[in-house]
Amino acid sequence: MSRIIDVLVVGSGLAGLVAALTAAREGRSVRMVTDGMGSLAISGGCVDLLGYAGGQRLNDPWSGMDLLPPAHPYRLLGASRVRAAVDMLLQCAADQGWPLHTAATPEGAPCNALLPTIMGTLKPSYLLPDGLDPAALARARRILVAGVHGLRDCRPALIVSQLRRYRDWADKDFVPFMLPSPLGATHRSLSALDLARLVDRPRGRDWLIQNLRKHAGQCDAVLLPPICGSRADASIWHELNQAVACPLVEMLSIPPGVGGLRLRDALLRELRRHDFELVENARIIRATTDGKRCTSLTALAAGQERRHTARAFVLATGGILGGGIELAPGSARESVFKLDIPVPSDVTLWSEPEIFGNHVFSRLGVRVDGEMRPQDDSGQAWYDNIFFAGRSVGGYDFATEKSGHGVALATGWQAGRMAAATAGKFHEPASGEQL
Amino acid sequence: MLETTVVVIGGGATGMGTLRDLCMRGVPAILLEQGGLAHGTSSRFHGLLHSGGRYAVNDNESARECIEENMIVRRIGRQCVEETEGFFALTPGDDPAYVEPWAEACRKAGIDAQELDVAEALRLEPNLSPDIRRVFRVPDSCVDGFRLALHNAMSARRHGGRVMTYHEVTAIHQRNGKVCGVTARNSISGESLEIACQCVVNAAGSWSGRIAGLAGLDVAVSPDRGTLIVFNHRFTSRVINRLHPGADGDIFVPHGSITILGTTSTPTERPDDTTPTCTEVLRLLDLGEPLFPAVRQYRILRAFAGTRPLYTPGNAAGRKASRNFHVVDHAEQGLEGMVSIFGGKLTTYRLMAERVSDNVCARLGVHAPCRTADEALIPDPDQAMLRRAARYFPVQGLQLMADRLGDDLPDVLQQVELAGRAGESDGNPLLCECEMVSLAEIERVARDPSTHSLTDIRLRTRLGMGTCQGTFCSLRTIGALVEHGVPLELSPTDNVRRFLQERWRGLRPALWGTQAREMELGRAVYAGTLNLDGAANEQDN
Amino acid sequence: MSVRINPDQCIACTTCVVHCPVAEATPNFLGPRMIGPAYERFRLLGLAEDPSLHYCANCKNCDISCPHDVPVSSINMLARAEQCKKQRPGLRDWVLAHGELQARWLRLIPAGLKNFGMLNPVTRAVLDALGIDKRAPLPRFASQTFRQQARGFRQSGQNRKVVFFPGCYVDVYDPRTGLDMLWTLNRAGYEVIVPDEFVCCGLPMVANGFWQDARANAERNLATLARWREQGIPIITGCPSCALMFKTELPEFFPDLAEKHGLTPLEDAQEFLLDCVERGELRLESENRASLPELRVIYHAPCHLRAQGNGLPGLELMRRLPGVASRNADAGCCGISGSYGFKKEKYAIAQDIGATLFRTVRESGAHVAVSECGTCRVQILHGSELPCLHPVSIVRQRLEALNPA
Structure with a gap:
């Protein structure tokens, strides 16, 4: 890899994509190196900012940020930067024809929305695409809850039984309904993604429209699994809405993550408008440093090592799930720089007996400063041109806080911005010159 | 109020086997289990159907029982047994002088232990350590303890038996030094249930000391905790034992899609002390390494623990305590109609059930012979x-x-x-x-x-x-x-x-x-x- | 089974299912996670094979997308090898796996006659009955193989040497690309050695279940490679699939051979050329740049190239060429996967997989499509009707046009 680029981003989850986009929008050349497709393939398409803090469910995620511990990424960044990151994403998504918006309080202030899931539970989230907007449900008296024969992950009877357990939903009429399978008997069970891809095509849209029309007439809204198209193309959902003549609301579902794929699609499209290249299937295994500066990262791919030289680096390698943080009996470390992450040597102390408890392991990550530089114990930055983003950063529990995409977005934005600025400092003439 | 002749307490393999045996001899019986089916030790062990090799040196009689029962269980419980065979492998850390006496003891017990060329053994089990010195193949097998209990229950049902899970026995009633009934509590509904009976069989495994206590008897049953690791895939297709005097972490058992490594041995106060610890897991990995050098690279799915019901009348504990079983007729202590089965291991569950049923039938004057070794638990599906x-x-x-x-x-x-x-x-x-x-x-x-x-x-x-x-x-x-x-x-x-x-x-x-x-x-x-x-x-x- | 080739790394996250082009095209394929790591746990138990294993095209998108380094495609190919031990693959699969061998047998027959023999409607009907779809774009035999033609290619004045592994496709069907490679490397100052000992890399044999044949070829190739390696001469190939086979598949499938002969990773020829550009050995610029009309190129990245974690050096070459406007199609797999898309029961699947790419190519307004992989080129031409060339052919064209001899 002979070309020196401005910003090298490692990882293609939401944090990596946002970091790359932020740097690219500042005019930097960006290369993304990725080992696997990143977590968007298994996650939803809305952005959870902060659903719970201090044991409370938050209506206003911004107000909850003060309740977070000082080491939380949002606290390190400050609310204004988080807002700027949100604004950037809103802008990019809108530019790509995939608008996101927030729910609003009766007074018109942006707030969390409670999104129905395929388990019939409700989850707070903040930035929503059109198809996942539950506003129509609040007004609805009678809701058609649709599943599809052959789709194991979505059972209307379960959803109805559980939604009824919420006070605001107890009085609604629900009409559970199973759509016939569009594919008949298949060797593999269908996933929501299979159906969403079918709906990308006119034939699939016809199937959906014909079947929903039969029942939607008597209902105020339709709740269905995430099957209204697999790409960031809002026109599909709008077309369906019009044809069915009843607002459609998708539910949050389990992997494969149709919603996440749509978001990924939008961000990649936006990225390709810039000086951006993607290197797939390469795992960063080592860094070369010169004092407090990293000069290159070495990737292992197809049995060969290859050096990537850049002026600044963003590590969005993910956490325990993504592989950016490795746990071994008695120790934890960051996977590229092999930074030790302090943990009790007794693994039992990493977690609580209750599965959704307040676990140590769920917050493990690299300690960073407000600019997303990794810090040592004394608060000094390890390297001047390395920035971490996403779940590799410690101090938060994405799952219980419902803050995963939000932290990825905010830290990715900040890391991308800082990397762009740092690369600019080292920037002699134009990008693309050679070693 | 229910009425029956015998109440069997404990829904593990032994209890279910006893229920089946009694019912096959025409004795009406009801089985009570405090939790779900086989919720105790029958579903919390390594799943090894012993050839007896492990006991050959120390307890040749146990070894002989193992090999005989092993063959019977394969026959009657075809759906519960995977006939894998097993290896005993001598690692560099094991005493080579143990081999000959062991082989001799196997011969004596009737266990077919054949020495195998190490290279051939490694060809058959490529993940096994290349450092092993000697290998013997034995007729070990794998058994699903839960399914064994279930299929015994199904067979018992076919012969008129009744199984009541989630029924915890809270009292054993006696009249004039004779058992006359039990009280049980349905742990789901909370309701109480009385059952009148003539005999009680205490087959509660690790809980059998407690059950005996309900009848006012004091017996030495010490639960002994054993922890095991479940690995995500089947890296051995045979049972692998270390060729040494039985110790911790020296058995690997393939089980369907997974492999189990066991076991530890620690005395415990509570029969339900079944939460595994990290220390035990790490120790097992250490111990497993001489047989499978890559054991730390294999993915662990989970760990689990069970308690062995060790019968310890002479204060022997842990590995020293006998793995043999004991049928105790409490008439000797002044309570007629109460029989306990203590100790033992899953491989000999059927024999244990036979012995305890013989005792009960003798008391009831029933002369029908035991037929549990002759009839399959489940008829083969056509x-x-x-x-x-x-x-x-x-x-x-x-x-x-x-x-x-x-x-x-x-x-x-x-x-x-x-x-x-x-x-x-x-x-x-x-x-x-x-x-x-x-x-x-x-x-x-x-x-x-x-x-x-x-x-x-x-x-x-x-x-x-x-x-x-x-x-x-x-x-x-x-x-x-x-x-x-x-x-x-x-x-x-x-x-x-x-x-x-x-x-x-x-x-x-x-x-x-x-x-x-x-x-x-x-x-x-x-x-x-x-x-x-x-x-x-x-x-x- | 090596410690690496086991199902342990899989956490069932479904990422590979999302990115599997075959799973997208047909619901009758269980998908990479199920057929790979999930089912592997039952293969070890001795259970019969799932009937949908044969759908796996070995395109490697599962490996590319997996965040956990699960060797999905290797698990599948090893499973197929096991299955083929029990049930020999049929004549059709043999034919598709041994294109090079057939070409050698047919060497004495003139290409025109061979092509007439192979591509006329009657033969296609016979092949169709055999299981090779009559609509499939079977490539035409060249009148002379690349290696035959290379012997007559005059190389002079070069003081550096490079060994070129042409791959069967270039050798048998597409010598022109090979000659373009030769020309360009000469231009960069390299004498190109094309050893006669090279045989097919074996990937089609692996994909079709002919494990022993793949092994025999691997043995022969590795021995040849080792000889050149010892002389310190770089060895390159322009074919991504051959490169992948040598880099990752051979050491994984035949570790003993890799140990015996040592590993000689084949370098990507396009990357080699880029390095030549960097070192100043190959000049892409020219003074009379303005005189050439702009060439619009749409580039397709072969899956087997993406799997090598090496970026897209072929596209980078295009970008460095003056007067060439290149665009990455970025439209996924073309569907052909070597011989997969030729098979009768797979043809429709392959066309369905490639549909997005074909549309993108058609609508791109490009003059020409570009891709490193031979069968990708055939498939793109077949699906989009736009000619598709190897990047090195564009390089030669432009350089010749810019700097007339």
């Missing part, structure tokens, strides 16, 4: 039925499912065929892809009156016991059951929460490597996406 089933079930998983279901197979098949004819397009999808469990099987098990939770379904079907440890299948299962109107004990969300909690217990002591990733995926799905944690406080009942 091939025509399996061919029919192949239209609805993935062919590869069919035999596994048929073995799991036992007597319930025809019923499941009929249901699926009916649904197919009715044109329900739901088909019969796999709900658990990791262990290949289909909707029809799950639904049948869920409808069984003895099933109350996803955990009960898991034990019978292996739902959620594979790679994803319930991340995908628990949601799919609960959804399908609600859709099909099959009620369970708890609300759907609570049921899933409890199921995941139970899996978490086994995962926690080995929270590293790939399994930690798996855990984070599970948390991402159930907390991050489905908000199961938040919903616990936000949903009304």
Whole structure:
């Protein structure tokens, strides 16, 4: 890899994509190196900012940020930067024809929305695409809850039984309904993604429209699994809405993550408008440093090592799930720089007996400063041109806080911005010159 | 008030075997189990059907019983046994002088132990350590203890027996020095139940000391805790034992899609002391390394622990305590009609049941001979039925499912065929892809009156016991059951929460490597996406 | 089974299912996670094979997308090998796996006659009955193989040497690309050695279940490679699939051979040329740049190239060429996967997989499509009707046009 680029981003989850986009929008050349497709393939398409803090469910995620511990990424960044990151994403998504918006309080202030899931539970989230907007449900008296024969992950009877357990939903009429399978008997069970891809095509849209029309007439809204198209193309959902003549609301579902794929699609499209290249299937295994500066990262791919030289680096390698943080009996470390992450040597102390408890392991990550530089114990930055983003950063529990995409977005934005600025400092003439 | 002749306490293999034996001899009997089927040690051990090799030197009589029973269990419990054979391997750390006496003891006990060229052994088991010095093949096998208990129960039912799970015995009644009945509490409804009877068989395993205590008897049963590790894949296709005097962490047992490494041995106060610890897991890995050098690279799915019911009249404890069994007629202590079976191991469960039933029958004046070694627990399904089933079930998983279901197979098949004819397009999808469990099987098990939770379904079907440890299948299962109107004990969300909690217990002591990733995926799905944690406080009942 | 080739790394996250082109095209394929790591746990138990294993095209998108380094495609190929031990693959698969061998047998027959023999409607009907779809774009035999033609290619004045592994496709069907490579390397100052000992890399044999044949070829190639390696001469190939086979598949499938002969990773020829540009050995610029009309190129990245974690050096070459406007199609797999898309029961799947790419190519307004992989080129031409060339052919064209001899 002979070309020196401005910003090298490692990882293609939401944090990596946002970091790359932020740097690219500042005019930097960006290369993304990725080992696997990143977590968007298994996650939803809305952005959870902060659903719970201090044991409370938050209506206003911004107000909850003060309740977070000082080491939380949002606290390190400050609310204004988080807002700027949100604004950037809103802008990019809108530019790509995939608008996101927030729910609003009766007074018109942006707030969390409670999104129905395929388990019939409700989850707070903040930035929503059109198809996942539950506003129509609040007004609805009678809701058609649709599943599809052959789709194991979505059972209307379960959803109805559980939604009824919420006070605001107890009085609604629900009409559970199973759509016939569009594919008949298949060797593999269908996933929501299979159906969403079918709906990308006119034939699939016809199937959906014909079947929903039969029942939607008597209902105020339709709740269905995430099957209204697999790409960031809002026109599909709008077309369906019009044809069915009843607002459609998708539910949050389990992997494969149709919603996440749509978001990924939008961000990649936006990225390709810039000086951006993607290197797939390469795992960063080592860094070369010169004092407090990293000069290159070495990737292992197809049995060969290859050096990537850049002026600044963003590590969005993910956490325990993504592989950016490795746990071994008695120790934890960051996977590229092999930074030790302090943990009790007794693994039992990493977690609580209750599965959704307040676990140590769920917050493990690299300690960073407000600019997303990794810090040592004394608060000094390890390297001047390395920035971490996403779940590799410690101090938060994405799952219980419902803050995963939000932290990825905010830290990715900040890391991308800082990397762009740092690369600019080292920037002699134009990008693309050679070693 | 119920009436019967014999009440058997304990729903493990021994209790079920005893129920079956008595019923086959025409003695009316009811079995009471405090938890779900086989919730004690029968489902919490390594699943090795001993050839006896392990006991040959120390206790040749036990070894002989093992090999005889091993052959019988293979015959009558075909669906519960995987005939893998086993190796005894001498590692560089083992005493070579132990080999000859061991081989001689095997000969004496009637165990066919054949020495094998090490190179040949490594060809058969390529993951085995290349450093091993000598290898013997023995007729070890693998047995599913849970299924063995279940199939004994099915057989007993066919002979008129009755099994009541979730019934904890709270009192044993006596009149004039004779047993006359028991009181049990239904742990689900909370209701009390009286059963009049002439005899009580105490087959409560690790709990048998407590049961004896209910009758005012003081017996020396010490639970001894053993922890085991479950690995994600089958890296050995045979049972592998270390060729040395039995010790901790020296047995690997392949089990369906997984491999189990066991066991530790620590005395404990509580028979339900079954939460594994990280220290035990790490110790087992250390101990397992001489047999499988890559053992640390294999992914751990979870750890679990069980308690051995050691009978310790002479204060011997741990590995020194006898693994042999003892039938104790408490008439000697002044209580007629009460018989306990202490100690023992799963391999000889049938013999233990036979001995205790002989005792009971002698008291009752029943002369029918024991027939439990002659009749299969479950008749083989006919091939025509399996061919029919192949239209609805993935062919590869069919035999596994048929073995799991036992007597319930025809019923499941009929249901699926009916649904197919009715044109329900739901088909019969796999709900658990990791262990290949289909909707029809799950639904049948869920409808069984003895099933109350996803955990009960898991034990019978292996739902959620594979790679994803319930991340995908628990949601799919609960959804399908609600859709099909099959009620369970708890609300759907609570049921899933409890199921995941139970899996978490086994995962926690080995929270590293790939399994930690798996855990984070599970948390991402159930907390991050489905908000199961938040919903616990936000949903009304 | 090596410690690496086991199902342990899989956490069932479904990412590979999302990115599997075959799973997208047909619901009758269980998908990479199920057929790979999930089912592997039952293969170890001795269970019968799932009937949908044969759908796996070995395109490697599962490996590319997996965040956990699960060796999905290797698991599948090893499973197929096991299955083929029990049940020999049929004549059709043999034919598709041994294109090079057939070409050698047919060497004495003139290409025109061979092509007439192979591509006339009657033969296509016979092949169709055999299981090779009559609509499939079977490539035409060249009148002379690349290696025959290379012997007559005059190389002079070069002081550096490079060994070129042409791959069967270039050798048998597409010598022109090979000659373009030769020309360009000469231009960069390299004498190109094309050893006669090279045989097919074996990937089609692996994909079709002819494990022993793949092994025999691997043995022969590795021995040849080792000889050149010892002389310190770089060895390159322009074919991504051959490169992948040598870099990752051979050491994984035949570790003993890799140990015996040592590993000689084949370098990507396009990357080699880029390095030549960097070192100043190959000049892409020219003074009379303005005189050439702009060439619009749409580039397709072969899956087997993406799997090598090496970026897209072929596209980078295009970008460095003056007067060439290149665009990455970025439209996924073309569907052909070597011989997969030729098979009768797979043809429609392959066309469905490639549909997005074909549309993108058609609508791109490009003059020409570009891709490193031979069968990708055939498939793109077949699906989009736009000619598709190897990047090195564009390089030669432009350089010749810019700097007339």
